[in-house]
Amino acid sequence: MRRSKVREHIFKMLFSIGFDAADADEQIELYLEQLEEASEEERGYMRKKVKDIAAHEEEIDAMINEHTTGWKTGRMNKVDLSILRLAVYEMKWDDEVPVKVAINEAVELAKNFSGDEGPAFVNGVLGKLA
Numbered sequence: 001m002r003r004s005k006v007r008e009h010i011f012k013m014l015f016s017i018g019f020d021a022a023d024a025d026e027q028i029e030l031y032l033e034q035l036e037e038a039s040e041e042e043r044g045y046m047r048k049k050v051k052d053i054a055a056h057e058e059e060i061d062a063m064i065n066e067h068t069t070g071w072k073t074g075r076m077n078k079v080d081l082s083i084l085r086l087a088v089y090e091m092k093w094d095d096e097v098p099v100k101v102a103i104n105e106a107v108e109l110a111k112n113f114s115g116d117e118g119p120a121f122v123n124g125v126l127g128k129l130a
Contacts, residue, residue: 006038006046013046016031049089060088060092061085064129080114080118083122087103090105103123107126
């Protein structure tokens, strides 16, 4: 599976648990069970990354809030917030993902899943953060 597809699945899991973090482990497992095309290694990678992002959520949200004006994480739509959390995690804690790649992939996710202003918003926040 291509890295961008793996990233898309991670985004979808983050989006899902953004509504009910209490059942996060169960939601993650249910999601991964449906991914027939993913290898066990890919499932393990996705599981670990989602849990790592969730573990850093407070720090990530603080970084996002420092670089936004008028749109704190509590007011952001869940799509953009999930994309930003994933990208910020990759930029700050994932040494395998270059900052440029994290930003470009986040903008692509926003083009596919967010509203018209989503890509520019995501790019602007991540650009300030970089």
